[in-house]
Amino acid sequence: MKSETADAVLEARHLRHSYGARRVLDDLSLRVGAGEIYALLGGNGAGKSTTLNIFLGFVRPGSGSASVCGIDPSTAPDEARAALAYVPESVALYDHLSAYENIDYFLHLAGANRHRTSVIDPALDDVGLVASARGQRVGGFSKGMRQKVAIALALARNVPVLLLDEPTSGLDPRATAEFNDLLEAARKRGIATLMATHDLLSAAAVADRIGFLREGHLDEEVAANGGARFDVDALFRRYSERRESRTA
Ligand SMILES: Nc1ncnc2c1ncn2[C@@H]1O[C@H](COP(=O)(O)OP(=O)(O)O)[C@@H](O)[C@H]1O
Numbered sequence: 001m002k003s004e005t006a007d008a009v010l011e012a013r014h015l016r017h018s019y020g021a022r023r024v025l026d027d028l029s030l031r032v033g034a035g036e037i038y039a040l041l042g043g044n045g046a047g048k049s050t051t052l053n054i055f056l057g058f059v060r061p062g063s064g065s066a067s068v069c070g071i072d073p074s075t076a077p078d079e080a081r082a083a084l085a086y087v088p089e090s091v092a093l094y095d096h097l098s099a100y101e102n103i104d105y106f107l108h109l110a111g112a113n114r115h116r117t118s119v120i121d122p123a124l125d126d127v128g129l130v131a132s133a134r135g136q137r138v139g140g141f142s143k144g145m146r147q148k149v150a151i152a153l154a155l156a157r158n159v160p161v162l163l164l165d166e167p168t169s170g171l172d173p174r175a176t177a178e179f180n181d182l183l184e185a186a187r188k189r190g191i192a193t194l195m196a197t198h199d200l201l202s203a204a205a206v207a208d209r210i211g212f213l214r215e216g217h218l219d220e221e222v223a224a225n226g227g228a229r230f231d232v233d234a235l236f237r238r239y240s241e242r243r244e245s246r247t248a
């Protein structure tokens with residue numbers, strides 16, 4: 001048992017959670033290792049954001065536990081948050097500041113008072129934010145560009161965990177492809193990435209494993225086969241069969 005849990009950077013064990021009488025998570029367990037991209041796939045209301053909020057320490061599970069680098073966010077939320085970067089569906093930035101200034105400011109808030117300048121440009125290079133955009137106010141940035149800034153901040157903070165909520169909703173195909181490349185930058189740095197999404201295509205394009213969240217637990221987990229990507233047609237059939245059987 002011990003060796004099995006040793007290399008999980010993110011782990012959920014038998015999570016159960018209800019809002020009032022509504023049971024949302026019902027025995028959800030998952031693990032994400034270093035350098036791994038895990039897509040938690042499910043429809044609206046499946047419990048994806050609730051799961052992320054448990055890792056963030058914003059929601060305390062009714063039972064079961066979560067851990068972020070061995071830290072339990074329900075008892076040590078600040079420590080857990082210090083180990084992770086969270087990219088919500090709409091990234092909150094200071095609109096009157098530039099990309100560079102936003103990262104510099106958030107790094108300062110995170111307690112990094114030295115060497116900030118030496119980590120910001122390499123991080124912006126890694127996410128592919130063009131040099132001409134770095135000094136511009138982010139107020140006019142698209143969702144895709146704001147995500148680049150948020151992920152560059154994660155890289156600059158050198159956190160081991162990245163949580164993303166519906167990162168591709170509202171992105172056009174080109175921005176989606178760029179987003180997929182962004183996750184590769186995180187993977188190269190050995191970051192454990194958990195992405196909550198209803199976008200099967202994006203999950204299939206980037207994830208190492210996909211967990212199908214249904215009725216509060218993972219009713220199936222599929223892994224990309226070595227270097228081969230997922231068979232999207234087969235995944236789509238399985239995903240839609242599930243949805244049909246649920247609505248039948
Ligand atoms: N703070 C809350 N209070 C009450 N119900 C909530 C709350 N947050 C989420 N829910 C409900 O829990 C279910 C799961 O929500 P959520 O985790 O946001 O799902 P997803 O992110 O997969 O769409 C939904 O039915 C939602 O309405």
Ligand SMILES: [Mg+2]
Binds near residue numbers: 048049166
């Ligand atoms: Mg959600």
